[in-house]
Amino acid sequence: MNSLTRRKFLVSTSLLSAAACLAPRSLFAESENIVLTARKRAETAEIAVQTLRGNITALIGSGGNIAVLTGPDGKLIIDSGYATSRARITDALAKLGPDPIKHLINTHWHFDHCDGNEWMHEDGAHILAHENTKKHLATSTRVEGWNFTFPPSPAGAIPGEVFPDEKTLHLNGATIALKYYGPSHTDGDVSAYFTEADVLHCGDTWWNGHYPFIDYSTGGNIKGMITAAESNLAKATEKTIVIPGHGKIGGKAELTEYRDMLVTIYDRVAALKKDGKSLDEIIAAKPTAAYDSKWAGSFITGDVFAKLVYDGA
């Protein structure tokens, strides 16, 4: 190879690796598509039942964390997990009491939180969500970060009622305050706060102990994620039980640690970007290094998270 050819070769391979870095499919190292892999894994996933406070229980193990409020008005459920977990979720729900499923709230439109919508609706659930969640479920929606296009959901899976900002329910002796975050993890994230019990479900605005995915394709962004983390912190006292979209049930201390991680990494990446550094240079600078041992345990590595932050910095 002469020097000119060699130089062209080097330029073209570095462009290729830069392109590969930007290509959505390289976000995750899975050989199979991450959506298909996740659905398959859910077929055998065990569901753990964790009593939180009063008549509120968490079901953990099928996609996003599920919360259940039981009582004479019927079960109210927050997020429906994977459809492939139907049998295990049904068993877990039966152990919580005989009341039928009456209400389902979706924290946002992602498949690991809404895949079970259709069967829960079939079993009697009225589905409530933010208006953008309905919009994404009702049409074909692509998530670039997952290299996957979701077809429109079946009619039964689509929320029957939506709201633009907030909505308060009174069921089973509890007040359930639903509040829109604004664009954060997607453009349709809502929190659900059980007022008397002081239990807050944050959906995917909080990943306890894991770097979060941020879905830019449907309106999410890192700045909104930080704003949502601040809003969760503002709601939580030392006594509040906080349910993340993913990871263990926690509280104010873990929420604080998560917010600090987001802000520190955002500041580092934004400073490098402002200095004119490319995405590759920023990833090479390892802005997440100090956090990786704790937060990179799941499918979002430090490099993937650095890219997710870079996209919105």
Ligand SMILES: [Zn+2]
């Ligand atoms: Zn999500």
